[in-house]
Amino acid sequence: xxxxxxxxxxxxxxxxxxxxxxxxxxxxxxxxxxxxxxxxxxxxxxxxxxxxxxxxxxxxxxxxxxxxxxxxxxxxxxxxxxxxxxxxxxxxxxxxxxxxxxxxxxxxxxxxxxxxxxxxxxxxxxxxxxxxxxxxxxxxxxxxxxxxxxxxxxxxxxxxxxxxxxxxxxxxxxxxxxxxxxxxxxxxxxxxxxxxxxxxxxxxxxxxxxxxxxxxxxxxxxxxxxxxxxxxxxxxxxxxxxxxxxxxxxxxxxxxxxxxxxxxxxxxxxxxxxxxxxxxxxxxxxxxxxxxxxxxxxxxxxxxxx
Amino acid sequence: xxxxxxxxxxxxxxxxxxxxxxxxxxxxxxxxxxxxxxxxxxxxxxxxxxxxxxxxxxxxxxxxxxxxxxxxxxxxxxxxxxxxxxxxxxxxxxxxxxxxxxxxxxxxxxxxxxxxxxxxxxxxxxxxxxxxxxxxxxxxxxxxxxxxxxxxxxxxxxxxxxxxxxxxxxxxxxxxxxxxxxxxxxxxxxxxxxxxxxxxxxxxxxxxxxxxxxxxxxxxxxxxxxxxxxxxxxxxxxxxxxxxxxxxxxxxxxxxxxxxxxxxxxxxxxxxxxxxxxxxxxxxxxxxxxxxxxxxxxxxx
Numbered sequence: 311x312x313x314x315x316x317x318x319x320x321x322x323x324x325x326x327x328x329x330x331x332x333x334x335x336x337x338x339x340x341x342x343x344x345x346x347x348x349x350x351x352x353x354x355x356x357x358x359x360x361x362x363x364x365x366x367x368x369x370x371x372x373x374x375x376x377x378x379x380x381x382x383x384x385x386x387x388x389x390x391x392x393x394x395x396x397x398x399x400x401x402x403x404x405x406x407x408x409x410x411x412x413x414x415x416x417x418x419x420x421x422x423x424x425x426x427x428x429x430x431x432x433x434x435x436x437x438x439x440x441x442x443x444x445x446x447x448x449x450x451x452x453x454x455x456x457x458x459x460x461x462x463x464x465x466x467x468x469x470x471x472x473x474x475x476x477x478x479x480x481x482x483x484x485x486x487x488x489x490x491x492x493x494x495x496x497x498x499x500x501x502x503x504x505x506x507x508x509x510x511x512x513x514x515x516x517x518x519x520x521x522x523x524x525x526x527x528x529x530x531x532x533x534x535x536x537x538x539x540x541x542x543x544x545x546x547x548x549x550x551x552x553x554x555x556x557x558x559x560x561x562x563x564x565x566x567x568x569x570x571x572x573x574x575x576x577x578x579x580x581x582x583x584x585x586x587x588x589x590x591x592x593x594x595x596x597x598x599x600x601x602x603x604x605x606x607x608x609x610x611x612x613x614x615x616x
Numbered sequence: 617x618x619x620x621x622x623x624x625x626x627x628x629x630x631x632x633x634x635x636x637x638x639x640x641x642x643x644x645x646x647x648x649x650x651x652x653x654x655x656x657x658x659x660x661x662x663x664x665x666x667x668x669x670x671x672x673x674x675x676x677x678x679x680x681x682x683x684x685x686x687x688x689x690x691x692x693x694x695x696x697x698x699x700x701x702x703x704x705x706x707x708x709x710x711x712x713x714x715x716x717x718x719x720x721x722x723x724x725x726x727x728x729x730x731x732x733x734x735x736x737x738x739x740x741x742x743x744x745x746x747x748x749x750x751x752x753x754x755x756x757x758x759x760x761x762x763x764x765x766x767x768x769x770x771x772x773x774x775x776x777x778x779x780x781x782x783x784x785x786x787x788x789x790x791x792x793x794x795x796x797x798x799x800x801x802x803x804x805x806x807x808x809x810x811x812x813x814x815x816x817x818x819x820x821x822x823x824x825x826x827x828x829x830x831x832x833x834x835x836x837x838x839x840x841x842x843x844x845x846x847x848x849x850x851x852x853x854x855x856x857x858x859x860x861x862x863x864x865x866x867x868x869x870x871x872x873x874x875x876x877x878x879x880x881x882x883x884x885x886x887x888x889x890x891x892x893x894x895x896x897x898x899x900x901x902x903x904x905x906x907x908x909x910x911x912x913x914x915x916x917x
Contacts, residue, residue, distance in 0.1 A: 456891060
């Protein structure tokens with residue numbers, strides 16, 4: 311087990327190294343010039359050249375990357391070109407808001423998705439089942455910005471139950487979490503349904519039924535715990551999906567997390583921030599997958615570690 | 617966008633069934649019929665747009681705004697209302713279907729092609745090429761696809777084709793993984809060994825014997841992928857870094873009119889419903905196809 315985790319950690323580190331190289335190369339090759347953005351239109355060629363030298367952007371690619379990498383190993387993500395502060399500080403200050411949003415979304419998708427899947431599986435083949443599955447398809451097909459805008463219109467503009475945007479109280483959290491969670495709720499409903507149907511086919515369920523246990527008892531005590539675990543083990547993988555979704559959701563709701571930070575940075579070609587957020591996201595995805603892989607054999611001993 | 621579950625289609629594979637069989641089975645499923653109908657409506661709308669509407673998508677009409685200059689709500693003259701520039705919304709949505717479908721087909725086709733090439737090469741030839749390709753695929757899986765697409769689209773000068781390219785560049789990864797798994801298990805089967813023994817050339821084995829077995833997977837992923845592509849294009853265009861106005865796209869209609877959405881919610885609602893309907897349609901058909909083409913999955917997800 312420890313050897314397995316160790317091997318996976320090394321793999322993860324290599325993947326992150328690769329991610330940093332590719333991101334760096336992409337931003338290096340792309341036509342947008344950060345120096346022009348910083349200097350502004352009226353800058354003289356001399357000023358532009360000075361800024362370029364100051365930022366070290368006149369150096370060859372490998373020199374720039376090597377400097378970036380060595381700084382990275384000491385936890386230094388560089389300084390923002392525009393905001394004049396450390397990228398790591400900016401990210402750390404924005405991270406709690408995004409984590410809160412993701413927790414809210416995980417809660418929403420599990421609460422909605424698992425309930426839907428459970429009901430659909432127990433009423434398999436009925437009209438309820440079909441309606442729920444169609445609803446879950448709608449959930450995975452709905453663009454997040456449309457869901458966000460609709461929720462805003464109905465619950466904030468019309469009904470006034472929740473604020474239109476911003477950050478602070480639990481009321482601010484509800485609509486963004488729901489928006490971010492709708493996609494996952496659709497997936498969880500489908501996974502929970504198929505997992506539950508699989509479990510209900512097992513011999514021990516038949517045995518329980520033969521013993522004369524009540525249907526409710528069989529479902530809650532015998533089937534549910536076995537059906538729910540493999541589904542919940544997927545939470546790690548959600549993190550990766552959230553990392554893209556938060557850019558959209560945070561921009562719709564004005565939520566001050568790293569998604570908004572990234573979006574502002576992208577618009578201003580603030581490369582150190584874009585690099586930083588991409589790396590943090592990649593870390594989250596790699597860790598999430600690692601977590602899912604490590605948790606899986608504990609949940610289901612039939613899964614063997616490779 | 618990555619999906620949390622991937623259909624496991626690595627185990628018993630039957631050769632692709634005749635097409636008529638697939639159609640007949642599709643038409644037995646209510647959800648698949650709904651999906652096909654929605655796709656048919658979108659395709660018809662896109663092709664027949666000039667015949668279906670008396671307006672031009674970029675025509676800013678004098679009577680298309682209120683006296684105060686606000687968009688008009690749905691009426692007899694403008695069925696879905698008008699947008700902030702006094703253009704007919706229904707017309708723009710019809711023409712927007714063209715954008716969505718073109719990007720859906722081109723970008724997803726390209727992604728499928730890249731994914732299949734990478735997957736087959738890595739799965740059949742193995743060795744250092746296969747290893748390198750699959751490690752690269754693993755690497756790509758660690759990128760948040762949407763964030764990567766946003767970065768690329770924002771920094772490149774966006775146009776219809778750049779958007780398609782960006783989407784293809786982030787969406788091939790899943791296909792590559794699935795095709796790799798299938799090809800590598802196929803390559804070890806006895807009938808492929810037998811072909812090699814009788815001296816069949818590599819292209820012959822690949823095209824005559826491997827590819828037909830991969831077709832069901834490619835059809836399923838190709839269909840589901842269009843849904844992902846449509847959503848990604850809409851999201852990029854909504855952020856203002858996708859298809860650029862005045863070319864109508866469902867995403868950029870919402871982007872342009874967002875400031876009016878509190879007073880004129882139909883400007884978000886109708887194009888939003890269109891995006892949802894098209895993405896839903898391809899998901900429904902793709903899921904039904906998976907059920908039909910992969911017996912091991914039947915009755916499950």
